[in-house]
Amino acid sequence: MQDGRYALPTNTVVHLASGYRPSPKEEYMNPMHLEYFRRKLQSWREDLVEESKQTIENLRDEVRDVGDEAERATRETENSLELRTRDRYRKLISKIDKALKRIEEGRYGFCEETDEDIGLDRLDARPIATLCLDAQERWEHRQKQMGD
Template identity: 80%
Template sequence: MNNSATVLDNGVTKEDGRYALPSTINIDLPKDYRPSSDEEYMNPRQLAYFRNKLREWRDQLVEESRQTMENLRDEVRDVGDEAERATRETENSLELRTRDRYRKLISKIDKALRRIEEGRYGYCEETDEEIGVERLEARPIATLSLDAQERREHLQKQMGD
């Protein structure tokens, strides 16, 4: 493998047959654009599509986290009776668990965005094979092909038994 990167006209780089999309490069996509298996896998348009999808998802999670924190901050702490206080603490605990889940998701989204910039997005971390447009459409933060994911889950199940 030669490790020479080619910079294309639009600023996108191509190395070893894979495109990398720097965060500074914007690609205008038609409103109805959806990645298709008919086009070159993880071409700049597909990368831009998934980058947009990931960024929107991230923004949504950040906003929901911000609202959660505001709700917890604004809440009146000295509630009347014990039952009401217990209910409120349970709700707060749920809110904080949700926020923690969002934080972990945001971290995975950030990693996916970095993979787009580095030309590694859409390829399995274990086997280096294509993850597939359909799988990424359903789970844009996927890092494993379906086969590799199933192998990992099977191993985890064996270890847990």
């Protein structure tokens, strides 16, 4: 525990009851909360890695000598979509890895801008969140203003 916050090094094992869900009645980001989110992030990461492998296999197994130009164009469009999806997965995996690092360091669940609690519901819906809702809304507002 540092600064009143728990860190959960990768070699620390926390046993969770089957079906455990973090509760607001518990201390925020206690070791059980951290373990719950660590497992959720690791599972998500494994799924993305597996899907990326499938994408690579699909592209590799594909026959390059496709019939006519229309079919070739369709195949190219599909390949492009597969590659964009793979790139999105790569970026998501990077964000997951950063979230796992924050769990190890005792920074997970706290807003990077305000240091306030991000909140269990928000993290359950988006476990890679780094900003509380207010900070996220301010960030999106700034992005929108820059885009106009």
